[in-house]
Amino acid sequence: MKPGDTMVIDRAGLDRLVEVLHEAEYRVIGPQERDGAIVLDDLASGAQLPAGWSVDTEPGRYRLRRRDDAAVFAHSAGPGSWKQFLHPPHRKVWEMGPDLNEQRAEDSAQRFAFIGVRGCDLAAIAILGRVLGGGTYSDTGYTGRRAGLFVVAVNCTEPGGVCFCVSMGTGPGVSKGYDLALTETIDDAGHRFLVDIGSETGADVLAHLTTRPAETTDVTTARTAVDTAAGRMGRSMPAADLPTVLRESHESPQWQDVASRCLTCGNCTMVCPTCFCTSTEDVTDLTGDHAERWERWVSCFELDFSYQHGGSVRRSGESRYRQWLTHKLGTWHDQFGSSGCVGCGRCIAWCPAEIDITAEMAALAEGGTNDRS
Ligand code: SF4
Ligand code: SF4
Incomplete structure (x- = not known):
């Protein structure tokens, strides 16, 4: 063989x-x-x-x-x-x-x-x-x-x-x-x-x-x-140039729309098989004889994620969702040569607010607010 x-x-x-x-x-x-x-x-x-x-x-x-x-x-x-x-x-x-x-x-x-x-x-x-x-x-x-x-x-x-x-x-x-x-x-x-x-x-x-x-x-x-x-996929990502759509959607009303539903819980980033962000923590014991460095997953939906010298850069849920989607489907191409999404659907199933990345992207590609009626 x-x-x-x-x-x-x-x-x-x-x-x-x-x-x-x-x-x-x-x-x-x-x-x-x-x-x-x-x-x-x-x-x-x-x-x-x-x-x-x-x-x-x-x-x-x-x-x-x-x-x-x-x-x-x-x-x-x-x-x-x-x-x-x-x-x-x-x-x-x-x-x-x-x-x-x-x-x-x-x-x-x-x-x-x-x-x-x-x-x-x-x-x-x-x-x-x-x-x-x-x-x-x-x-x-x-x-x-x-x-x-x-x-x-x-x-x-x-x-x-x-x-x-x-x-x-x-x-x-x-x-x-x-x-x-x-x-x-x-x-x-x-x-x-x-x-x-x-x-x-x-x-x-x-x-x-x-x-x-x-x-x-x-x-x-x-x-x-x-x-x-x-032929039996549950849904599909819009067949648009997603990096360009996202680059041109910075001021879209869709970000406010999704922020009105998003809990900024970070579930989507925790279940995503490609989200990789971490924070580093140093821990010492009380005697000072032993120190450890630990790394743990963090989410771009956390307020602390963009904390810089006295404040967070992305204070609103709107800016944090925009950051996540724009990186995942847009600037990831520039950084790593591919999309950051593989279509596994985990972030859709495990979002407590039922937010669907394909529907949000479709709404942005159409240039308007997502009509979920
Ligand atoms: S899982 Fe849903 S509600 Fe939670 S941060 Fe992600 S999009 Fe928002
Ligand atoms: S569908 Fe895409 S963004 Fe959502 S969890 Fe899977 S790889 Fe991540």
Whole structure:
């Protein structure tokens, strides 16, 4: 087996894949059903995958739904993203004792294996790589964790109501950036996964499983399911030149309109797989013998985010929402060479005010206030 080959494994083969990755000393992370959502966490075995669950999503709403089959990847993005492992919400950067030479950088040598990474989230991992791993001063914690990563991607066949990956060019199929890519099929021929091999490491791992070469019907069935999913997106981003629209919308009444609904809670930035902003805090103990530096996620919706010498630059919700959207869909292109949005829909489902980034952008592109009547 080699990169480019296409094989088939059955449901037991998927469980064996989790075992093999454990044997290779990866920390295996995958989707699981917990607390009314599909979350991402450590997988002790394939039995923990969310068999028989789908999700229904719409603005401000996310609900699990039971399926009448045992599909394990038939759900769209949940509240968590792979960002929480590659770029953790709260992490110690270094610590120091009385001897100033005793500084220790954080350990980023942990090797992750992610199972079930969709096209939108694979694109988000690539974006984080350019943001945190690029430039003159890269984040060595991120690059260390990314370097050891093994990716089992999933070609999505069950888009959710808030998904719009097709209009962002990131899904529902995956094309690169994975070691193995699975497409799940359940029909009269059984429960199986088409496996596209994307790397030598992926081929080596797959060699430990019972596989068979894919037949034409396996490939046709799987590819057709992904093509069909592309036609079932819940929504789409307007096909306009978004950076130009945003550049010309600085004084749009739409910002006041959205600010009248936005709670500035920051949920949208916390669930977004590409929002990367952090703050740094130094902590000492009472004796003065020990100090630590911690990094934690922050949101551009926080008042403190733009605090400078005595005041915040963006005091209104209007200015903070404008900052978020303009960076995400506009100036991100200038900084990092792509959009900052991959169309996962998380910010729509998890916004308590039901604010929809595609609807706000459509209103701006039309040059007027969003009519939600
Ligand atoms: S857009 Fe929604 S999720 Fe984001 S800050 Fe406003 S209310 Fe919160
Ligand atoms: S802006 Fe919203 S839809 Fe786009 S990547 Fe972030 S959470 Fe997903």
